[in-house]
Amino acid sequence: xxxxxxxxxxxxxxxxxxxxxxxxxxxxxxxxxxxxxxxxxxxxxxxxxxxxxxxxxxxxxxxxxxxxxxxxxxxxxxxxxxxxxxxxxxxxxxxxxxxxxxxxxxxxxxxxxxxxxxxxxxxxxxxxxxxxxxxxxxxxxxxxxxxxxxxxxxxxxxxxxxxxxxxxxxxxxxxxxxxxxxxxxxxxxxxxxxxxxxxxxxxxxxxxxxxxxxxxxxxxxxxxxxxxxxxxxxxxxxxxxxxxxxxxxxxxxxxxxxxxxxxxxxxxxxxxxxxxxxxxxxxxxxxxxxxxxxxxxxxxxxxxxxxxxxxxxxxxxxxxxxxxxxxxxxxxxxxxxxxxxxxxxxxxxxxxxxxxxxxxxxxxxxxxxxxxxxxxxxxxxxxxxxxxxxxxxxxxxxxxxxxx
Amino acid sequence: xxxxxxxxxxxxxxxxxxxxxxxxxxxxxxxxxxxxxxxxxxxxxxxxxxxxxxxxxxxxxxxxxxxxxxxxxxxxxxxxxxxxxxxxxxxxxxxxxxxxxxxxxxxxxxxxxxxxxx
Numbered sequence: 001x002x003x004x005x006x007x008x009x010x011x012x013x014x015x016x017x018x019x020x021x022x023x024x025x026x027x028x029x030x031x032x033x034x035x036x037x038x039x040x041x042x043x044x045x046x047x048x049x050x051x052x053x054x055x056x057x058x059x060x061x062x063x064x065x066x067x068x069x070x071x072x073x074x075x076x077x078x079x080x081x082x083x084x085x086x087x088x089x090x091x092x093x094x095x096x097x098x099x100x101x102x103x104x105x106x107x108x109x110x111x112x113x114x115x116x117x118x119x120x121x122x123x124x125x126x127x128x129x130x131x132x133x134x135x136x137x138x139x140x141x142x143x144x145x146x147x148x149x150x151x152x153x154x155x156x157x158x159x160x161x162x163x164x165x166x167x168x169x170x171x172x173x174x175x176x177x178x179x180x181x182x183x184x185x186x187x188x189x190x191x192x193x194x195x196x197x198x199x200x201x202x203x204x205x206x207x208x209x210x211x212x213x214x215x216x217x218x219x220x221x222x223x224x225x226x227x228x229x230x231x232x233x234x235x236x237x238x239x240x241x242x243x244x245x246x247x248x249x250x251x252x253x254x255x256x257x258x259x260x261x262x263x264x265x266x267x268x269x270x271x272x273x274x275x276x277x278x279x280x281x282x283x284x285x286x287x288x289x290x291x292x293x294x295x296x297x298x299x300x301x302x303x304x305x306x307x308x309x310x311x312x313x314x315x316x317x318x319x320x321x322x323x324x325x326x327x328x329x330x331x332x333x334x335x336x337x338x339x340x341x342x343x344x345x346x347x348x349x350x351x352x353x354x355x356x357x358x359x360x361x362x363x364x365x366x367x368x369x370x371x372x373x374x375x376x377x378x379x380x381x382x383x384x385x386x387x388x389x390x391x392x393x394x395x396x397x398x399x400x401x402x403x404x
Numbered sequence: 405x406x407x408x409x410x411x412x413x414x415x416x417x418x419x420x421x422x423x424x425x426x427x428x429x430x431x432x433x434x435x436x437x438x439x440x441x442x443x444x445x446x447x448x449x450x451x452x453x454x455x456x457x458x459x460x461x462x463x464x465x466x467x468x469x470x471x472x473x474x475x476x477x478x479x480x481x482x483x484x485x486x487x488x489x490x491x492x493x494x495x496x497x498x499x500x501x502x503x504x505x506x507x508x509x510x511x512x513x514x515x516x517x518x519x520x521x522x
Binding site: 341342343344347348351359360364372373374402403 | 406407408413416417437438439440441463464465466505506509
């Protein structure tokens with residue numbers, strides 16, 4: 001069991017905002033003091049650039065930076081830390097794959113498959129690539145439960161890329177990714193499978209070897225780490241054959257006036273000075289999560305989400321529409337209430353210091369599929385309690401009273 | 405202070421000038437795809453002034469209340485007068501404090517009105 005009272009003390013935002021009920025961890029998680037301190041330590045004690053300096057503080061920075069690469073590799077069970085590339089965020093990780101590998105392997109009449117539940121960051125890049133190459137973007141639909149339908153209707157022998165979210169940022173659906181990857185590779189053994197694990201890595205154990213995917217991407221800021229740091233994991237043999245994404249410093253081997261040669265992966269993909277402090281502090285976040293244990297975090301979120309679904313449905317009956325499955329769902333609940341515009345609900349909840357998300361949550365195709373323009377989303381993490389949910393329900397009653 | 409003051413809620417629940425004008429001199433539709441707010445607006449002019457104005461809105465409290473209040477204000481005003489209306493006027497008209505995200509909801513009605521004046 002998780003001791004939330006103790007955990008909350010690790011998050012200084014609750015000291016500055018004692019009344020805050022934060023139900024928007026799907027957008028970004030809060031940060032523990034240890035992570036914030038780690039950022040400061042870099043800037044205060046060894047704020048040198050990495051790789052280049054032959055002096056103590058630069059070597060210290062390089063060592064701390066590379067230690068994070070190893071920690072990330074081990075966190076998602078990658079055998080090689082060379083397979084970890086640091087980007088700015090999940091969006092950039094996906095764009096990197098699109099611009100390098102995607103651009104190279106997709107030609108006219110090829111197929112790229114995504115699902116209707118993708119975040120725009122895993123939808124738009126592939127739509128753009130398909131349009132540019134006169135390829136087809138195929139979209140895996142969902143059923144009435146908010147779960148993916150059988151992919152064999154969408155993924156064919158012509159599908160060269162399948163890019164899929166592990167957990168829906170709206171429905172909370174945990175996709176049976178391992179099974180889907182198996183199936184996709186049976187249909188086309190050459191298929192490249194990319195997993196958007198932005199909503200998964202902070203909450204469940206993700207194992208890239210076990211999943212047998214080709215790429216997996218996620219962000220630091222959703223897993224207690226700093227903003228501005230993303231991760232791209234890719235199979236080394238694939239990364240080695242990919243062209244660089246951005247050109248410039250840090251990623252080159254030799255430069256002459258006529259020709260440039262590049263470093264190998266991961267540096268080949270990390271042009272320019274990265275967010276050194278952020279990346280170093282990400283290791284602190286990983287250690288924090290490890291110390292509590294993903295298993296405990298997951299169970300805690302399951303308790304909260306089940307409590308919330310039951311309480312919301314009992315309280316608002318037919319007035320509430322909750323989207324997504326009842327089983328295999330993460331700590332995310334999206335809903336509409338009594339035909340009140342989600343922005344008004346969110347605004348009224350804010351009056352009670354409750355932070356939820358309202359809108360389409362960067363998933364417009366999914367909202368169109370659900371025949372709504374917007375929804376309210378409450379999401380849970382290790383610092384949330386059932387009391388937060390009680391307050392949410394109370395405040396929703398108030399909202400209905402005011403504008404319902 | 406909450407933005408859901410009585411005056412705002414009153415215009416939301418009982419919008420003034422709501423509905424369609426059958427033979428308008430001009431009609432227009434505006435839409436904010438991000439939040440799904442939409443407003444259709446109709447006007448009849450007499451010389452250079454708005455004689456009659458109406459709207460149909462679907463969306464949040466702020467966008468509806470703003471359309472209702474603006475329609476009340478616009479009656480008998482000249483096109484020149486109305487063209488001068490800006491964000492500051494709308495915020496002042498609503499009399500509430502709005503964050504950058506909600507200001508867009510408030511301005512949708514103004515966008516519709518400006519299109520009627522073209």
